[in-house]
Amino acid sequence: MFKALALCTVTLAGVSQACNAKDMTIQVGGFYSQSDSSIDVTDPTIGQNYRLDFESDLELAESQFLPTAAFEYRFNDRHSFYLDWKQLHRDAETLAVSRPFQVQIDDTIYEVKAGGKLATTLNIDIARIGYGYEFLQGNNYSLGVSLGLHAMFIDSMFEGTISACTSSQLNNNVCGTQAIPRVVDESVTAPLPDIGLFGSYEFLPGWKLSGHAQYFQIKVDDIKGSLVDVRAGITADLGDNWQMSVAYNYYKVDVDVHQTGDNQVKVADYNISYSFIGPMFSVSYRF
Template sequence: MRGFLSVLCLSLAGISPCLLAKDMTIRVGGFYSQSDSSIDVTDPIVGEDFRLDFEGDLQLAEQQFLPFLELEYALGDRHHLFADWKQLHRSAETNAISRPFQVQIDDTVYEIRAGGRLNTTLNIDILRLGYGYDLFEGTHYSLGLTLGLHTMFIKSEFSGEIGACLATELNGNLCGQRPIPQIVSNDVTAPLPDLGLMARYEFLPDWELSAHGQYFYLKLNDMEGALTDVRAGVTANLADNWTLALAYNYYRVDVDITQASDNIKVADYNIFFSFLGPVISVSYRF
């Protein structure tokens, strides 16, 4: 792990202080997420696009407890590397679809008809890699800048009685084939860079206030996304190298992706992931 982070340090910062490693902190914790996600699909009966809500229409859980893992690598006196992983995996079964819809992947149209049973899976994994530099540093405080990259790995999957046909074989917006049991799966990767601030202040021995804020907005080709991550809390040293942190976090990622292949529409994703509430974590530094 240290070797991996050292290589990452060199690639992100490209500076000699990266070689002056001081220590690494592993942080494990958990929080409750409030999520909302959707995908733009087509109604084959009327031939119009509409937004299918994964939580409202397909019954995926809106609230869920999520663990997380964070790594922080101190390099010299002012340089830091960050890496963390958040995971939101959900599945649900809908006994009867209220409205039919179609999704097109490459040149194949998949049709889910009203009244049918459908199993839905939506997995979202968020990986953050970042670099921080302390602009101002004193005995009891520090204030710095951060630069990072959030990458969302999105996997959607439908299984059940699903019809399939080539886009050129649509007959009046409907697939002529009879529905057959099958799985429709699609993967999307959405990278989002971010800029931010981080600060800490030791107000009592072994007690400190800490906060960070990150934001970025990007519109490029067929992808548009925004990221907001704000956290503030209190950290207490429990024993040698062990700390306990309690914080309040606002975290939001909103990504719209229009996929196309050879000018053929594949799918439009509107992924919204948000969290507002308390976070608790335990850290070990070595």
């Protein structure tokens, strides 16, 4: 979250010095998300890898109301710069882990015993920055193309009675009895570029139909991801530079991050699927 906010702050500061204030729009709102996230781990009792699901296995919430914020700066009539941010922060406590697992972070192997109590935190922030160009304009309509970049900031943490050891200290794939209360605080950044179309149509004075569609798929080194973002809605002027928007949104990001490590134990490979299908509500102010 702090990385995303820092990115927003630095960018807004630079833009504010280079633009006229009347061309800026700030938007805040909220929506409901549907999340599916997992991490690949090792079962020490049988020495096999399996996928640990944060929602079904560790009881993190699948559906949640989330905040969103956006900033846009328009210049030279057809051009625009935009930046937005979405937040998904969750934590839960599992009274008894149903299956043991190990993960390796750097040179340390962490092991959670079956039946043990475990507190889990998984925070995901998505920041998007990009540029838009309206290549078609009329009296009451416009159509444009956008180029941008999504960045995901993933913070995970496990807390509980968890053993820790190095790979050389493993005894039949099992760590010793040493226990520590807080074992993992890991961050991964996965960049996802995107390209899309956007447009609007004013069907009544002060009332617009608007929408956008964005897509991209990429594989760079050990990061593979895809993005689909489709939105359609209605925007109404409220007077004095205020606007209200109601939209229907389909938004999905899939990211797989593979981390190379010791062959004996599966390293913390993240498999994040972040999706939303439903209504969005927002209020914006132009100044």
